Amino acid sequence: MKSKIIAFGIALLALSACDLQPRQAAVTDVKIDANTTDDQKFSYMLGSQFGGPSFQNIAMQLGEYFEIDYLVQGVLDNSKAFKDTNFKLQIPRDSMPAIDSYFAEQAAERQKLARPDSATEMSFKGDFSKLRAYVDSAMKTLPIKPAAKYLNTTVTIGEKSTPMQKYSYIMGTQLDIMFHGVERQFDQEFDINYFIQGLREACLNVLDTNFKTQFPMDSIKAVNDRYVVKIREITQKKREEFMRQQQAAQDSAAAANDSTAKDTAAAKAPAAEAPAPEQK
Numbered sequence: 585m586k587s588k589i590i591a592f593g594i595a596l597l598a599l600s601a602c603d604l605q606p607r608q609a610a611v612t613d614v615k616i617d618a619n620t621t622d623d624q625k626f627s628y629m630l631g632s633q634f635g636g637p638s639f640q641n642i643a644m645q646l647g648e649y650f651e652i653d654y655l656v657q658g659v660l661d662n663s664k665a666f667k668d669t670n671f672k673l674q675i676p677r678d679s680m681p682a683i684d685s686y687f688a689e690q691a692a693e694r695q696k697l698a699r700p701d702s703a704t705e706m707s708f709k710g711d712f713s714k715l716r717a718y719v720d721s722a723m724k725t726l727p728i729k730p731a732a733k734y735l736n737t738t739v740t741i742g743e744k745s746t747p748m749q750k751y752s753y754i755m756g757t758q759l760d761i762m763f764h765g766v767e768r769q770f771d772q773e774f775d776i777n778y779f780i781q782g783l784r785e786a787c788l789n790v791l792d793t794n795f796k797t798q799f800p801m802d803s804i805k806a807v808n809d810r811y812v813v814k815i816r817e818i819t820q821k822k823r824e825e826f827m828r829q830q831q832a833a834q835d836s837a838a839a840a841n842d843s844t845a846k847d848t849a850a851a852k853a854p855a856a857e858a859p860a861p862e863q864k
Contacts (some may be wrong), residue, residue: 610656610738614777616798625807627774628799630766631782633808634759639787642755644723645691649731650752652787653739656780658756659763663776666764673757674741680754683747698722731791734784759783769815 616628635655643649657674664671698719699705708714741753763779785797 609736610653610660611736611777611780614775614781620778622807622810623772624775624778625799625803626811627763627776627778628782629804629807630763630774631759631779631784632786632797632799632804633782634762635783636786636790638755638759640790643728643731643790644726645694646687646748647690647694647726648729648748649791650755650787651732651749652734652752652784653732653737654741654749654752655756655759655787656736656784657739658753658758659760659776659780659783660756661753662757662760663764666760675750675753683751686747687751694726695719695723697726734788736784770811770818 614624616625639650639655661671661673665673699722700708700715700718704718705715708718739749741750760776763774763776767774782799785795785799788795789797
């Protein structure tokens with residue numbers, strides 16, 4: 585596991601928002617069935633692949649899980665901000681880096697617990713891969729706090745919100761940025777509701793391997809393979825279009841240079857002498 589913590593910071597300072605108050609459901613469940621489109625399945629897959637590993641890795645690095653309700657709220661809020669520039673995130677972006685150092689210190693202290701004693705480290709004889717493997721293995725044995733219960737409720741960042749709740753919210757905004765980045769690659773919109781469904785189910789599966797996700801791994805792989813082919817085709821078309829534009833620009837520049845050269849040559853050519861006057 586990478587020892588470097590994901591650098592998505594959030595502010596520890598008291599914010600002017602209200603205290604945490606559960607309200608309506610954050611998002612309605614969507615189902616994977618015979619009517620689900622490939623694009624919707626792909627959105628679900630993105631949520632699963634973006635969310636699950638981050639959820640698990642952060643728990644090992646910090647000893648506590650993201651709170652799923654805050655994670656989802658971050659996705660929802662950032663998606664709104666993406667479409668409406670007047671919409672304000674609950675944590676301003678310029679406040680986000682403030683907690684980086686806090687969680688980096690937490691991760692560093694936790695990693696110290698996983699390092700071998702000096703004798704064991706000496707036995708590796710400077711082989712960093714062995715040290716890395718030892719630390720990764722030891723990190724998996726460190727305790728992790730029980731996860732907060734997932735309620736599927738709208739949440740608000742307030743003065744009583746914990747650092748991890750704020751951090752979870754920020755992680756949600758970052759996952760949504762990644763989601764929209766994929767949309768730009770494919771030049772199309774994908775369904776954010778299926779993205780969130782995949783995200784939630786992947787996190788719940790990390791907490792309980794008996795939790796049944798709607799989309800099994802082999803099906804996810806099949807969808808992923810189809811979209812890998814699709815993005816290659818899109819990339820190839822974009823490359824070919826770029827090459828056409830480059831060639832057209834070069835042809836245009838060459839034509840302009842040729843025209844300029846002809847004009848210059850004509851300007852430099854000596855003028856024809858006037859005929860001598862006829863002598864009588």
